[in-house]
Amino acid sequence: MEGTKRKLIELLANNKSQSISGQELSKQLNISRSAVWKHMNNLKKEGYVIEAVTNKGYRIIKAPDDLSASTVQWDLHTNWLGQHLVFKETVKSTQLVGHELARENADHGTVIVAREQTEGRGRMSRYWDSKDGLGLWFSSIFRPEYLEPKRASQLTLVAAVAIADYLSKRDLDVKIKWPNDIFINGKKLAGILTEMQAEQDAVQYIVLGIGMNVNHQHDDLHETVQHKATSIYLETNEIQNLNQVLTEILKELENKYEIFMGVGFPVIKEMWEAYAYKIGEWIQVKTKDIWDAKVVGIHDDGALKVIDHLGKQHHLYSAEILWKGEEIE
Ligand code: BTN
Numbered sequence: 001m002e003g004t005k006r007k008l009i010e011l012l013a014n015n016k017s018q019s020i021s022g023q024e025l026s027k028q029l030n031i032s033r034s035a036v037w038k039h040m041n042n043l044k045k046e047g048y049v050i051e052a053v054t055n056k057g058y059r060i061i062k063a064p065d066d067l068s069a070s071t072v073q074w075d076l077h078t079n080w081l082g083q084h085l086v087f088k089e090t091v092k093s094t095q096l097v098g099h100e101l102a103r104e105n106a107d108h109g110t111v112i113v114a115r116e117q118t119e120g121r122g123r124m125s126r127y128w129d130s131k132d133g134l135g136l137w138f139s140s141i142f143r144p145e146y147l148e149p150k151r152a153s154q155l156t157l158v159a160a161v162a163i164a165d166y167l168s169k170r171d172l173d174v175k176i177k178w179p180n181d182i183f184i185n186g187k188k189l190a191g192i193l194t195e196m197q198a199e200q201d202a203v204q205y206i207v208l209g210i211g212m213n214v215n216h217q218h219d220d221l222h223e224t225v226q227h228k229a230t231s232i233y234l235e236t237n238e239i240q241n242l243n244q245v246l247t248e249i250l251k252e253l254e255n256k257y258e259i260f261m262g263v264g265f266p267v268i269k270e271m272w273e274a275y276a277y278k279i280g281e282w283i284q285v286k287t288k289d290i291w292d293a294k295v296v297g298i299h300d301d302g303a304l305k306v307i308d309h310l311g312k313q314h315h316l317y318s319a320e321i322l323w324k325g326e327e328i329e
Contacts, residue, residue: 004029008039009073012060021057046070067115067133067242075247081140081254082111082247090132092119095195098139098207102197108143111250120211122191123180128211129222135231136246139209140253144261149198151265152206154302156180156194157272158260159208162252163190164275166245172235175277177323178295178304182212183277187230189213210249214240265300273297277323284322285314292324 007029011020025036040058044050047064063074069087076082084107091097094112096119101110117130117137130137142155160176167174167184175183182190190212197204213221216231232240260268273279278295285293285306293306293314303315 004031005039005042005070006073008036008043009070012058013074013076015059019051019053019057019059024057043070063243065241065243067113067246071243072113072246075243076250077247078250078254080109081257082109082250084110086110086112088112088114090114090116090118093117093121093209094137094139095121095193095207095209098141098209099195099197102141102143102205102207106141108141109254110141111138112141113138113246121193122211123193128191129225130211131216131220133242134216134220135214136210136212136242136249138246139207140250142206142208142257144203144206147203147206148201149196149203150301152196152198152203153179153194154260154265154268155206155208155257156192157265157298157302158256158268159192159194159210159253161268161271161275162256163192163210163212163249165256165271166249166252167232168275170232170236172232174275176272176275177277178298178321179302181277184230184235187228188225189230189232189235212245212249214242214245265302269298269300281324283324285316286320286322290322 008025011025011028022033022036026033040050048060049062051059051061063071069085072085072087086097086101088097091114094114094117097112114137116132120128120130120137122128156179160180160182163182164174164176172184177183180192181188190210193209194206196206213229213231215233217233218226221229256268276295276297279297280295282292282294284290291308293308296305296307299305299315303317304321306314306316308314
């Protein structure tokens with residue numbers, strides 16, 4: 001988004017409940033009064049409802065529902081996450097853009113949002129269906145001051161807790177299926193993909209991608225997943241404002257990241273376990289053989305903690321888990 005428009009939205013967003021005069025805007029933006037007027041007119045054309053009162057100034061009463069750089073910025077109420085926002089109409093994958101920008105030294109907290117991904121990907125290089133305007137497809141760049149590479153996968157669990165907290169505040173019965181699936185009523189709503197660039201003993205950066213089905217109706221879901229995926233719309237019967245969902249999730253993610261870096265993983269672990277899918281239930285684990293195991297929780301390093309039928313504890317790191325009674329992915 002062009003710099004002046006960005007600053008204009010920022011000024012108006014900081015004055016949501018009161019008007020800001022044309023004179024003040026022209027001073028702050030370093031442009032003429034008539035240039036301010038032109039910008040306000042352009043915003044109107046984009047669907048912003050603007051109150052213009054003589055001698056008082058301008059106030060945005062309502063932003064359009066459409067996902068765009070300016071509408072995300074309008075709703076954003078984080079301190080740092082997403083304050084540098086890269087908005088794309090169509091990309092192959094926001095993860096690819098994230099890595100590219102991180103290599104070019106993009107700031108900690110940069111967020112890349114796309115309306116549509118043509119090559120969205122999930123864990124284990126699976127295809128991730130990312131249609132235009134239906135869901136949220138975004139990646140965040142984190143540059144932890146110091147994080148051992150082996151702890152980077154904990155960030156997946158941090159993000160899972162952030163999403164789960166957001167959904168549960170909306171009265172949805174959310175579960176987290178280890179390691180990265182967000183489930184509602186037994187169906188997948190969102191997934192998380194954490195990728196990192198590390199040196200031997202420290203993470204350089206992490207690109208954390210979140211994909212969430214938001215306004216999908218049943219037929220919008222890819223036919224291969226229709227029986228096992230859901231969307232917020234399907235769970236609530238209400239069309240969602242994507243900007244609001246995104247900015248609320250960014251707020252939760254910023255908060256959980258700060259807890260993670262500030263007090264460490266144990267607090268996140270407790271929150272995670274409260275949402276754990278099939279906790280206390282028997283699942284199956286595939287190593288050389290397939291054996292039954294009971295989910296106990298997660299270990300301090302983020303591994304899934306299970307016990308076998310002899311009561312012996314095991315820590316599972318990779319996707320060798322067969323969630324009993326469900327289709328094997
Ligand atoms: C999974 O469940 O396997 C993880 C899915 C992650 C999808 C998101 S959408 C935004 C970002 N860009 C991608 O290509 N993937 C992630």
